[in-house]
Amino acid sequence: MSRLLDVYFAKVKIVLGAFKASRINLFLIFIYLFGVVFGCFGMGVAVTEAIRRGLDLSAYVDEFSALISLGLAVTMITSFRGFIVFDYEESLFFTSTITPWIFLAASILSDLTIFSIFFGPFFVLLGIIVVSLSLSPMIVLLLFTVAILSILFVLFLKKAFSILISVYAGSAIQHILVVITVLLLLPAIRLVYPFPIRYSGLPYPSTFIAEALLHLLSGKHPPSISLLGVFSYFISSLMLLFFCSRKDIFRYARAVPFFSPFDTSMKAQTIKMGQNIRLFSKIGLKFTLNLRSESLFRFLIKKEMTRMIRDGSLFAVLIFYIIVLIISVATKSAGDSFPAWLFILAIYSLIVPTMLVTNWRIGELNSLWIPLTSGVNLKIFFSSLLYALVLVSIPIPIGAIVILSFITHPNPILPLVLVVSASMIGSSVNLFVMIHFLGKRRRTTPGFMIGWISLLLSSVLISPAYVYVAFSLIFKFNSQIHLAFGAGLLVYSYLIFRFFLKKLERKVLNIEI
C-alpha cells in the first residue's frame, strides 16, 4: 500500500509541480473554478426549477444515454493509441521493482485526482439539485455512488483497452475493440438524426448509467436492473484491468515526452507542432515567402499566413467549419435547425481565435527572440500578426455561411455579423492577453490558463452580438433592423479591435523571454 501511495504522490507532484512556478497560477485556477462553479450553480438551479415544474427527467434516458455512449466511444478511440506512458514514468518506475498493478492503480488514482481538480465543480451541480429537491439520504448516497462508479468504469476501461491494444497488436482483439466502438457510436446518431431504433432498450452501459442517474435526480428509485447493470459493468472493467495488470505490460509501453497542463515549457506541444509541420508543409511549401517589393507589414502578414498553412492551423479552422456545414445539412430535414446552427457558430467563432493564438504561442514563442532582438518595430510586427489572425478566421466561416445560405437559410446577415464580430474581438483579445502574459513575472503561466482567460474576456465583450442574435430570433427582426443592428455591431467590434490593438502596441515593449 505504501508503495502505491509513493507512486501516486510522485505522479501527482510531477503533474502539479509546474503549477507552483508562478503565484499567479493560483489566482487563475481560482478564476477557472469560479467560472465553472458559477456555471454549474446556474445549471443546477435551472434543472431544479424544471423538475419542480413537472419536468420528467427519466423521459430523456434515450438522449442522455446517447451522449454518454458518445463519450465512451471517444474514450475508446483515444485508447487505440495503445499503452502510452510519460518518459519520466518509463525511466523512474519501469526500471524499479514496482509491479504493473501498483503502477496502474497509482495511475488511475492520480488521473482521478487531476480529473477532480478540473471537473470536481460538476459535483456542485449534483449538490444543488440534491439540496434544492430535498432528496432522501438513500437517493443521495446512490446518486453519488453511481456517479463515482461510472467515472471509475470509464477510467478502468480506457486504461485496460489501451493495454490490450498494445499487448495484442495485430490480433483479432483489435477488430473486436473496433466493433465495440462502432456499437457505442450508434446511439449517438440519435443526437443528429431521428433514428428509429431505441438503443435504450439494449443493455448498453450508457443506458444503465443514464437510467440510474436520471431516476435518482428526479428523486425516484431507479429500476434495480439499471443499478445492477452499472455495478456489473464496473466490476467487469475492474476485472479486465486486473487481467491486464497480470501481463508484463511495461515492455509494451510507448513513452512520450511528459506534458502537464500546468507545464509552461511547451515541450510536448512543440514536438506535436513539429509533426504537424512535417505533415502540412507538403502542401504548404507551394506557398513560399519571396523577396518582393512590398511593405514590411504585408510581408509579415504573408509570413504569418505561411505559418498557419504549414503548421495546420488553417486546416483545423477548415475542419471546424466543415463540421458545421455537415451538421447543418444533416439536420435540415429535422425542422428549423437555424438556432442550433447559430449556437454552434457562436461557440466555434469564439474558439477559433483562441486556437489560432495558442498555436502561434506554441510555434513562435521559442523563436520570438529573433524579432525582439532585430530592431524591427514591434508595433508593426504584432499588428501584422493580429491582422493575419483576422484574415484567417473571417473568410472560412464566411464561405461556410454563403454555402449554407444557398442550401438552407436565406438570410445570412445574422451569422455574418456574429462571425465577423467574434473574429475581430476574439483575435484582438486573445493576442492581447497572450502578450500580457509574456511580460515580466508572468511567463510561467500555463497556456491553457491564458486561453481560458481570453475565452472569458472575449465572450463578455462579444455578448452584445449574442444579445442581438437572441433578440432577432425572439422578435423576428425585418431586414432593415437587421442591417441597422448589424452595422452597429460591426462598428462596435471594430472599436474593440482598435482598442486592444493600441493596448497591444504598448504592451509589446514589456515582453521578456
Added chain:
Amino acid sequence: MSLILEIRDLWKAYDEVQALRGLNLEVKRGEIFGLIGPNGAGKTTSLKIVVGLLSMDKGIVKVDGRNIREELYEYKRLIGYVPESVSLPEYLTLEEFLIYSGKIREIPNDEIKERISFFLRVFELEDRRKSLILSLSRGMKQKAAMAAALLHDPALLILDEPLVGIDPMGQHKIKELFSERVNEEKTVFISTHMLDTAERMCDRVAVIHKGRRIASGDLSSLRRISEEGGNATLEEVFLKLTEEKAEEERSIFSEDIRRQK
C-alpha cells in the same frame, strides 16, 4: 580604440535571486571580447539585457553611445545576436528564414539576396537552401542563426556559447569570420564557459562571479591580477580568481555570523 559597449552598474533580480549586482563592462571597437564565469554567474542574464530580451532593474547599457532605454530600435539595429540554444521558426525553409531575418532588419531586397548567397556559401549550407528548418541538424541551425545575425553587418555581434554543437570545420570558419570582422573594426562579444575557446579567440576577457566583474583584461593582465605565473593558462587564472572570490565571501559570511552571535 573607442567603446562599442558600455555597461554601468547593472542590477537584475529574479524574485529572490540576485543575478547581477552592479556589473560594469567596457568593450572596445574592433576586438573579440569574452565573458567568462562559473554557472549562475550572470553571463546569460547580462547578454539578454544587452540584447533587449530582459529588462534591467537598474543600470545603464549603451551600444555605440546609444542608450537601450532611450533609443531602443536604433540601438538594436547595431546588434546581431545568437543565443545558446537556438530556436528558429521551423515551418520556414532556410532561405525563407534568412529573407525574414533580412526583411525585419529592413535591408534592401537586392542586398538580402546577395548576402544570403554569401553566407550560405560561407557556412556550406547552399544545398539546404530550400530545406525546412525543421529538417536541419542542431549545428546547421546554429550556423543559420549566425548567418541571420550577420546579415545586416552589425557593429556588435553577441554570441552565447558560439561554438557548441558546431563541427570542427564550422568552428574554424567561424573563427576566421570573427577575425575578418575585427579587421573591419567590428566587435564580437562572446559568453562562454569553454575557457580554451576564450583563450584562443578573445583579445580580452572579463571574469564575472555572482553577478559582479571580478577581473578583466587580456591574459597577461589577468595573470598579474591573479598572481599566477607567466605560463598560467586562462583556466588556471580563472580557477584562482573565482576561488579567491569564493573564499573572500566565505570569510565575510563567517565574520557576519560571529558578529551576530
